[in-house]
Amino acid sequence: MDNPTTSLSKPLRCIVKLGGAAITCKNELEKINEEDLKAVSIHLSQAMMSGEVVDMDWSKRQGRLDVSVNVDDIANQSMLDSSNFIVVHGAGSFGHFQASKSGVHKGGIDQPLVKAGFVATHISVKLLNLEIVRALAREGIPSIGISPFSCGWTTFQRNVASADITAVATTIDSGFVPVLHGDTVLDQSQGCTILSGDVIIRHLAESLKPEYVTDVFGVYDRPPSEPDAVLLKEIAVDEEGSWRVVNPAPKTMNEQVEITVAAHDTTGGMVTKISEAAAIAKLGIDVYIVKAATDHSLKALKGDMKGKIPNDWLGTAIRFMR
Amino acid sequence: MDNPTTSLSKPLRCIVKLGGAAITCKNELEKINEEDLKAVSIHLSQAMMSGEVVDMDWSKRQGRLDVSVNVDDIANQSMLDSSNFIVVHGAGSFGHFQASKSGVHKGGIDQPLVKAGFVATHISVKLLNLEIVRALAREGIPSIGISPFSCGWTTFQRNVASADITAVATTIDSGFVPVLHGDTVLDQSQGCTILSGDVIIRHLAESLKPEYVTDVFGVYDRPPSEPDAVLLKEIAVDEEGSWRVVNPAPKTMNEQVEITVAAHDTTGGMVTKISEAAAIAKLGIDVYIVKAATDHSLKALKGDMKGKIPNDWLGTAIRFMR
Secondary structure (H helix, E strand, O other), X not given: OOOOOOOOOOOOOEEEEEOHHHHEOOOOOOOEOHHHHHHHHHHHHHHHEOOOOOOOXXXXXXXXXXXXXXXXXXXXXXXXXXXXXXXXXXXXXOOHHHHHHHOHHHOOOOOHHHHHHHHHHHHHHHHHHHHHHHHHHHOOOOEEEEOOOOOOOEEEXXXXXXXXXXXXXXXXXXXXXXXXXXXXXXXXXXXXXXXXHHHHHHHHHHHHOOOEEEEEEOOOOOOOOOOOOOOOOEEEEOOOOOEEEXXXXXXXXXXXXXXXXXXXXXXOOXXXXXXXXXXXXXXXXXXXXXXXXXXXXXXXXXOOOOOOOOOOOOOEEEEEOO | XXXXXXXXXXXXXXXXXXXXXXXXXXOOOOOEOHHHHHHHHHHHHHHHEOOOOOOOOOOOOOOOOOOOOOHHHHHOXXXXXXXXXXXXXXXXXXXHHHHHXXXXXXXXXXXXXXXXHHHHHHHHHHHHHHHHHHHHHHXXXXXXXXXXXXXXXXXXXXXXXXXXXXXXXXXXXXXXXXXXXXXXXXXXXXXXXXXXXXXXXXXXXXXXXXXXXXXXXXXXXXOOOOOXXXXXXXXXXXXXXXXXXXXXXXXXXXXXXXXXXXXXXOOOOHHHHXXXXXXXXXXXXXXXXXXXXXXXXXXXXXXXXXXXXXXXXXXXXXXXXX
């Protein structure tokens, strides 16, 4: 499908991917990683908001009897300005159980099991979305959850076939931060499927041309500090979308090691992640892959990597280079 | 705005209004009336589904350790066919606190308090929506929550200015039941406001022409069984939208009593409710106002009132009559 650039009244600064593994406990059904989600939310707030933090989640919370909102305090704040961000998150331990039990990703929406699984999966990912929206709102981010299914995102052979970007654009132009999620959607070839956060991000990047994309990644099987791990710090992408590692410099780089690092990462695979990122970098948009809740991710969220990458920064930058 | 009739592949049978007071505990913040919500969900399931009930909420529940889904059982079900329904619900004890604290209904989205309140209110009504979707899914209704804000519903002077019915129509045509809610929306005159469930229903009725509308009402201040209450069983609406009570017959009807009944009802007012219903009845669409979780509401949901109204039915039918 065509992706005409939708215009925003103010350019889009960043699309943030929150990996499912970064914010949920992957081995426990529908369990948020509260600590990391809070840390990521604080970083996001620091990266996009100016001024004091105003709690925007006024709903009941577990373990608290009352909802206290200091109306006068909030009314006396200066403007709650945020720079233009979009957050897209994966499912982690939400949705996967329901999807794999029903095979909703394989289509066949007329089958009772798939139909029930479609409903169950959609419920589960929306539960996560609402929790993430609330966590962000508590740190002062004016976040609004947006479900791709409701906005008419559909796929054809699992690629985006239609997507209404208007809702996202309107939300941003009104001063809010849209929070989208991987979702169950209708597929024009097989009836239904799962639309992944990565596909959503690529589509949004093509349409809304952010300055950069930050992929807040979850668990590495092997931390970059371990002796046999090699951190790919900088990857160059050319016009055709093929990529090569430029830092560490190729001469010191043992290709075998690179593949080992990729294979050790079970959460989707570093190679897949880089390929996805390369498709975005090809558009001239930097992508930074960083570990959640670290100083390095805060820097990447702020866009501090746009020039030369500091030696002490731990993360992977994927950029277009002629 | 124009309301061209959107076509569905199969006609819409019924739009159901679930009043906030029918499904929440009105005096306790963000508290679901579990018992009544369950009863209403069972009635809805009986009215719209054929075949066995398949639990479609596979998410964790309070007080349960495990999620058990009998995949084989579901796979062996016959088709999960539902007749075409839309559910729209009010806010009850969700959203009201956040809206009234911030004045989001009065507009001024650039003010910090209103902006924060917009986010907080949207979160609260979505919490309720998700709970209702889950309750319906547990009774086998393939329900999908749809947030009007996300679908680009906006208002002008609190009337609907734009609304994307496509998402609702696609959801129905794919065999699901859309569940919409009163929501925070952008208003072209004052910045933002609250779009009520009643306004949503009127707009959907104009666009999608259901066979009938059932308003599942919450608490009456005075039950129809009390000696000084008069139940308005049938109300006729003419081309101009003005209405008159036809049953009880006008000769036995003391107008003073009618007004007394209306005044006793504090939840929005019976007169307001009838006026809203009259706007729909004017289109030739019957509206039934019934008390939640009663046999009478089940009959109304099933559309059993379409002919002559049985003597033992307790509810109010509002219909077009020349």
